[in-house]
Amino acid sequence: MDHRPQAWGRPRDDVYGAYDASFMQNNAPTAHTQQPIVTGTSVVAIKFKDGVVIAADNLASYGSLARFTDVKRLRPFANASVVGFSGDISDMQYLDRHLTDLALAEAYDSPDSARLSASNLHRYLSKLLYRRRSKFDPLWNHLLVAGLDDQGAPFLAAADLLGTTYSSPSLATGFGAMLAQPVMRRYAPDEESAAKLTREEAVNVIKECMKVLFYRDARSLDSYSLAVVTKDGVEMKENEKLEDQSWAFAERIKGYGTQTV
Amino acid sequence: MFSQNPVMNGPNYSFSDTPRTKGEPREHRFNPYTDNGGSTLAIAGADFTIMAGDTRHTSGYSINSRMAPKVFKIGGSNSSQDDATIVLSVCGFAADGAALRDQLDTICKIYRYRHGKPMTLNACAKRLSTILYGKRFFPYYVTAMLGGLDEEGKGAVYSYDPVGSYEREQCRAGGAAGSLIMPFLDNQVNFKNQYVPGSGEGHDLKERERHPLSRSQVETIIKDAFDGAVERHIEVGDALQMLIITKDGIEESILPMKQD
Numbered sequence: 001m002d003h004r005p006q007a008w009g010r011p012r013d014d015v016y017g018a019y020d021a022s023f024m025q026n027n028a029p030t031a032h033t034q035q036p037i038v039t040g041t042s043v044v045a046i047k048f049k050d051g052v053v054i055a056a057d058n059l060a061s062y063g064s065l066a067r068f069t070d071v072k073r074l075r076p077f078a079n080a081s082v083v084g085f086s087g088d089i090s091d092m093q094y095l096d097r098h099l100t101d102l103a104l105a106e107a108y109d110s111p112d113s114a115r116l117s118a119s120n121l122h123r124y125l126s127k128l129l130y131r132r133r134s135k136f137d138p139l140w141n142h143l144l145v146a147g148l149d150d151q152g153a154p155f156l157a158a159a160d161l162l163g164t165t166y167s168s169p170s171l172a173t174g175f176g177a178m179l180a181q182p183v184m185r186r187y188a189p190d191e192e193s194a195a196k197l198t199r200e201e202a203v204n205v206i207k208e209c210m211k212v213l214f215y216r217d218a219r220s221l222d223s224y225s226l227a228v229v230t231k232d233g234v235e236m237k238e239n240e241k242l243e244d245q246s247w248a249f250a251e252r253i254k255g256y257g258t259q260t261v
Numbered sequence: 262m263f264s265q266n267p268v269m270n271g272p273n274y275s276f277s278d279t280p281r282t283k284g285e286p287r288e289h290r291f292n293p294y295t296d297n298g299g300s301t302l303a304i305a306g307a308d309f310t311i312m313a314g315d316t317r318h319t320s321g322y323s324i325n326s327r328m329a330p331k332v333f334k335i336g337g338s339n340s341s342q343d344d345a346t347i348v349l350s351v352c353g354f355a356a357d358g359a360a361l362r363d364q365l366d367t368i369c370k371i372y373r374y375r376h377g378k379p380m381t382l383n384a385c386a387k388r389l390s391t392i393l394y395g396k397r398f399f400p401y402y403v404t405a406m407l408g409g410l411d412e413e414g415k416g417a418v419y420s421y422d423p424v425g426s427y428e429r430e431q432c433r434a435g436g437a438a439g440s441l442i443m444p445f446l447d448n449q450v451n452f453k454n455q456y457v458p459g460s461g462e463g464h465d466l467k468e469r470e471r472h473p474l475s476r477s478q479v480e481t482i483i484k485d486a487f488d489g490a491v492e493r494h495i496e497v498g499d500a501l502q503m504l505i506i507t508k509d510g511i512e513e514s515i516l517p518m519k520q521d
Contacts, residue, residue, distance in 0.1 A: 034290055130356055133293050134399075158325070162295055163356035166318045166326040177323050190327070 036088035036140040038062050040073045041219045042176030043084035043144045044209045046184050047154040047169050047194040048202035051230035052146035054082050054156075055206045057214070058238070059221035060089045066221065074225045076234040078103050080114035081121050081147030082227045086173040087161065088140035095125070095139060118147025118155040118229070122165070130163025138162070142173040147229045154194075169194035172209070175217040180209035199228065211242050294402045295320060297355040298496030299331055300436035302483055303406045304450060305416030307473035309507045310408040312348045312418075313483045314436075315491070315518065317499040318355060327499040327520065329355070333362050334504070334511055335407075336369025336380055345511060347385050347409045348504045352436030353423070354402035361401050365389055382409040386419040386427060393425030400424050404435035409506050416506075438490035438497045445489065449482050450474065476505070484516065491519050 002008065011019065038060050045054035060068035068089075075083045075096055083099065085092040102124075106115050116124070122145035132139050138161040149155040157167040169191055170184035187205050188194035197205075206226065214220050222242040228235045254260060298319035303312045318329035331352055337345035349365060351358030368388060372380045380388070386407050393401055400423040407419040420433040432450045434442035447453040452469045460467040474482070483503060490497045499520050505512045 130360060133291075133356075136291060136293065138291055138293075162293065162354075163360070164295065164297065164320075164354075165356070165359065166329050168326040168328070171325075177325075181323070 036091075038067065038089040039219070040071065040086045040089055040092065041217055042172055042174045042180065042213055043073065043086050043142075044172040044176045044180045044184070044206060044213070045084065045144050045146050045156055045170065046188055046197070046202050046205055047156050047191075048197035048199055049195050050154070050199060051148065051228060052082075052154050052156050053199070053202045053206045053226065053228050054084050054144060054146040055210055055224055055226040055240075056084050056086065057210065057221040057224040059219070061219045064218070066219075069221060069223070072225050072238050074227050074236065074238075075099065076227065076236060077121055077147075078106065078114035078116065079233045080116075080229075081118035081145060081155075082229050082234055082236075083121070083125070084144040084146065084173075086142050091139040091141050095128075095141065095143075098128075117150050118145050119149040119157070121145055121147070122155070122157045122159060126159035126163055126165045129159050129161060133162050144171050144173060146227070148231060152231060175220070176209070176213060179212050179216055183209050183212060199230075203228065207240075207243070211245065214242055214245075293399075294354050294357075296353060296402075296437075297325070298437050299352050300434065300438040300442065300487070300490055300494070300497045301331060301350040301352045301404070301406060302432075302434045302442055302446075302486060303350065303408045303418040303420070304432040304446070304474075304479050304483065305408070305418045305430075306476060306479055308410070308414055308416060309476055309479075309505060310348070310410065310416035310418060311476075311479055311483060311503055311505050312350050312406065312408040313487070313501060313503040314350050314352065315487060315497050315499060316502050316515070317497060319496050322495075324499075330502050331355070331358060332502055332504050333366075335362070335366050336373065336385065338370070338373060343510075344379075346379055346506070347382055347407065348506055348511065349389075350406045350408070350435075351403045353404055357401040358403045358405075361392065361403060361405065364392060368392070382407065382411055382417055382419075385409075386429075389419075389421065390425040390427045393421060393423065397424050404439070406433060406435060408504075410508065414508060434486070436497075438494040441490050441493055442486045445486055446482070480505075487518060 040060055043056040045052055056073040058070055059066055060071040073085045077099055129139055140161050142160040144158050146156050156171055158171050159165050169188040172180040184205055210224050214222050224240050225238045226240050299315050299317055301314040312332050314331045316328050316330050318326040332350040334342035334345035335347045335349045349362055351361055369380050389407055402423055405421040411417040418430050418433055419427050420430055421427045432446045452471055455469040456466040457469055487501050498518050501516045501518050503514045
């Protein structure tokens with residue numbers, strides 16, 4: 001027996017050969033998320049008179065490969081708010097675990113009703129993101145936080161990997177900011193018109209936006225999650241399908257110019 | 262017998278476990294800054310100061326929000342800031358702007374708690390400079406301006422560069438359309454290149470005498486300056502927020518502007 005405790009439990013060289021440490025040796029600096037790898041595309045959301053509607057499709061892309069088709073990117077928090085994630089999926093999962101811990105800790109102090117409103121949650125997440133960008137180790141996400149603020153009014157705000165925050169009657173991340181925002185702004189150009197929207201109108205606007213995005217965003221999917229947040233809590237539907245797509249016109253299109261058959 | 266013996270051959274575990282020292286260089290491609298557009302403007306009068314800014318928040322060609330104020334009350338005794346006497350405006354990278362605002366506000370609140378009185382504008386201006394210089398080698402990417410009344414009750418504006426150089430001024434425009442607004446202010450507030458009519462030719466011309474402007478005149482100049490900027494700069498628009506600081510407190514007004 002070897003009397004040196006440092007050697008105990010190590011494979012013997014005379015039996016197994018010397019261990020080739022170069023397989024595991026990593027001399028590179030610790031790798032932070034330097035670019036997103038598996039990504040989620042747009043999140044869209046709009047305020048209405050009693051709350052907020054938010055939606056995101058169920059796809060996680062690996063570059064241009066539609067790799068994971070059942071990834072839920074809306075996360076309810078304490079049955080009072082919803083966080084919608086776009087950007088890197090591993091960072092989303094990290095934040096999801098982080099929020100689970102936070103919800104647990106909060107539930108000890110206030111088990112019956114949510115203590116953190118959506119505006120509190122948004123501030124927390126934006127500080128977290130800003131801290132990480134200041135450490136040059138960003139969480140590569142763009143999030144929307146939907147719910148109610150401390151006064152019980154509908155709340156919707158965004159935070160991105162740089163810690164930038166902003167709020168608006170309707171919000172969208174990524175491709176949605178170009179394609180869905182113009183559609184939503186027709187219905188809710190300002191806070192007053194958003195406060196007149198009914199729940200049904202808001203849901204229809206969001207469904208329309210998801211359809212526009214599926215038509216024109218090459219990283220999107222036709223199955224999506226949709227959540228409605230009101231003072232009564234979060235109603236989440238995770239396996240919605242796009243309806244009434246219009247493709248019939250395509251039969252009449254032939255060639256790229258002069259071709260007629 | 263054991264070539265991997267940690268004591269005999271030095272550090273040779275199969276995984277890299279060397280502790281990282283603080284400040285060790287790392288390689289990254291991540292850019293921590295961006296520009297969120299917008300413009301700010303501050304003018305000091307005889308017994309008032311007006312701080313103004315548009316409320317548009319952009320990234321690239323997109324409008325993120327049409328109502329994202331960049332002029333803030335600072336150092337009130339509570340979160341509603343209704344007894345504040347100092348106003349801060351930040352323009353540039355909005356996340357740094359918000360961080361700077363939060364930090365200065367906290368410092369002013371702590372000052373009030375420790376000394377039992379609000380911070381003077383002069384003291385706050387110096388403190389803001391040191392906050393900015395504290396991040397000399399990873400700056401807050403903002404043009405900040407501080408406005409209020411000095412110890413004699415006169416209007417005062419302090420303007421800053423991103424690393425804390427500052428100066429007290431009569432008027433200053435900052436942000437995306439700063440270069441469009443500033444020459445207009447030189448002419449309309451400080452009467453630069455204006456001469457008394459009929460006072461002669463060439464070197465005989467007498468400069469028009471400077472006098473402090475009235476509040477309504479200043480408000481008109483600000484509105485006109487922003488209307489001009491909205492026409493000519495794509496990152497400026499949506500609404501004009503004005504905070505008017507007088508000895509009676511701070512009034513806020515929000516006027517609509519073109520949204521295109």
